[in-house]
Amino acid sequence: MSGLIACEVPLAERFDLALVDLDGVAYKGHEPIHGAAAGLKGARERGMRLVFVTNNASREPESVAAQLSGLGIPADPDDVMTAAQAAAGVLATRLAPGAKVLVVGGAGLVTAVKAAGFVVVTSADDKPDAVAQGFAPELGWTQIAEAAYAVQRGSWHVASNMDLSLPTARGMAPGNGALVAAVRAATGVTPDSAGKPAPTMFQLAVKRADAERPLVIGDRLDTDLAGARAAGYPGLHVLTGVNSGRDDVLAIPAERPDFIGADLYSLLVAHPAPEAADGGWWATRGAAARVHDGRLELHHAADDADGRLDLLRSACAAAWSAVDAGRRLAADSVPEFPVAGT
Incomplete structure (x- = not known):
């Protein structure tokens, strides 16, 4: 049975790296989340390093770091690992530098694809080798249609993530997975996904931090905690976002957490096991x-x-x-x- 495990000391003293999700964990929209700043501050004081790992591919790491810092969670761009960076890493597994990539997404995805050595194009008529698709609030039918045209003509489709919904201060909004589904419906082609629950981002972040004992922290079972199990890392489910305690009880084995906490302050306490x-x-x-x-x-x-x-x-x-x-x-x-x- 994949079950809860005990930690007799605070989690921040057992694990050397926290892979922290953003939306629903560190903040919700532009609002702080109870316990987040205090919990992460205390974790750092105990020697735990933080990397913020997000399925959001629309924003630059600098923008994410600035928002965190403004909410009382000091962060540098190097502390942020985005799905855009993971998508660029996936593209690099099959494409050589200089390959053409149609980017359907925000500035963060454009920057990451360029930084990986690829040429960014905006039309299917440019004969791109791949389509990289990530969420951006300004996306519309025209950009999604270009992605569909390119995929129909044989371009490799890589999605930054497949999240169907996105938590905001006003409620749940359509996520990248909903937009990717439109391309899939038009083409019949299932894309490769770089974001959670694929382990790519977690593995890249652990390698960057040179960590030995990582802990994944998230609010979603189907992405954060499923990604933790896929990567073979322990996972902490905090009850400040999408999934509830009831969802934990009913979770399938591949999505079950190893630890459960009310919020990020749970990094500073021991966790008993049943x-x-x-x-x-x-x-x-x-x-x-x-x-x-x-x-x-x-x-x-x-x-x-x-x-x-x-x-x-x-x-x-x-x-x-x-x-x-x-x-x-x-x-x-x-x-x-x-x-x-x-």
Whole structure:
């Protein structure tokens, strides 16, 4: 069973590098997220290095670093790894410098593709060797159509990521995956993806930092945590963005976290792991859960932030153990798990 693991010391003391997602983790839109600045400051004070790894390919690393710094999270451009940089790395695996690439995306993707030695073009009539597609809010039908024309004519289609949605201060908006889906619908061609959940960005960031014990931190199970498992790195799910504690309980094995925290302040504390108990119960410091007759049963402990997190951890262990053993779990028996900081 892929399950939660224990860390008897603060995570920032166990791991030497945090691969931190941005939207929904460090900030939401242009707004700060509770616990983010304090948690990351404390992590750095304990010797943990930070690299911000984002599926957003539209912005330059300098712009991302400036936004983080403005929210009380000091960052340099070298602390940022974007999906645009990962997409350029994927292109370099098959194309020689000087190859023509039709870029459908923002300034960050254009810069990354040029920096990798490729010639950026804007039309399918330029006979590009590849199409690099990333999110940018200014994209419209004309640019997406050029991508479709080029892919139909044989250009290699590389997407910076396949996120269907994008968290903003106003709610969820269509992400790059939704725009890529339009090209795929027109061409029937499935693109290669450089962003999470592919492990490319994580591996590039770890190599850049020369780290030995990386920890992936994210709010999305299907990208951040699935990417962590794909790369073979432990993953921390923070409950400040897209996926909830209930989603953790119902997660498939390839998307399960190793640690769960309310927010980035969870880097500064130890993390207990559930233990099996009599009667099919799983307990974490007194908070217990089990699956009985196909339904999740909960035994509450302290009704505070730590107690609610422990109950969620126990629920994950009980649900994952049952499902992995081939037993039924009724989804309607799994409640929401409100946790302070979300």
